[in-house]
Amino acid sequence: MHPFFYRSIPLMSDTVDQSHDDALRIPLVEETLRVDKVAVETGRVTVSSAVRTDDVAVHEMLESRSVRVERVPIGDFVDAVPPIRTEPGRTVVSVVEEVMVKRLRLVEEVHLITEFRTEPFDQSVTLRRLDVTVGRTSPEDDS
Numbered sequence: 513m514h515p516f517f518y519r520s521i522p523l524m525s526d527t528v529d530q531s532h533d534d535a536l537r538i539p540l541v542e543e544t545l546r547v548d549k550v551a552v553e554t555g556r557v558t559v560s561s562a563v564r565t566d567d568v569a570v571h572e573m574l575e576s577r578s579v580r581v582e583r584v585p586i587g588d589f590v591d592a593v594p595p596i597r598t599e600p601g602r603t604v605v606s607v608v609e610e611v612m613v614k615r616l617r618l619v620e621e622v623h624l625i626t627e628f629r630t631e632p633f634d635q636s637v638t639l640r641r642l643d644v645t646v647g648r649t650s651p652e653d654d655s
Contacts (some may be wrong), residue, residue, distance in 0.1 A: 558647045567638050582623040591617050597608045601626050 593616065594606040603624040608616045 516558070553651050555650045558649065559644060560647075561642055561644045564641045564643050566641065567636055568633050568639050570637055572633045573630055576629050576631065578627050578629070579588055580593050580627060581627045582625060584621045584623055586618045588618045590616050592616070594618070 528620075563643060590608065593608050597604050605622045605624070606618060607620050609619050611617050635653070
């Protein structure tokens with residue numbers, strides 16, 4: 513269909529143009545424009561992904577803390593239960609028993625000794641990465 517359409521205009525007195533040179537102008541035809549929109553495929557996009565793995569060596573220094581239990585026999589009599597005490601790097605818990613004469617005998621002390629250790633750590637780990645590829649195709653490639 514052609515985008516230009518013609519229509520006739522009825523002659524009325526207000527459509528007549530009388531210019532200053534005394535010439536009479538009468539419009540006979542008027543053009544109008546109609547525009548239609550149509551979606552046109554100009555191409556397609558494809559997206560593909562792939563997982564890529566890389567082996568990476570890890571070298572770190574790891575700190576660890578452990579507690580060693582050391583039992584120290586005492587055998588002394590005391591008037592009250594000694595409180596738990598903390599010394600640098602160790603915690604001391606007193607173990608008492610009540611004997612028949614209503615006295616407390618300090619049987620032993622349990623020493624909880626905190627030890628710190630730093631060790632090298634080496635291990636190979638596999639890291640995964642997702643790679644994405646975007647491609648374009650024109651509509652002529654589909655046929």
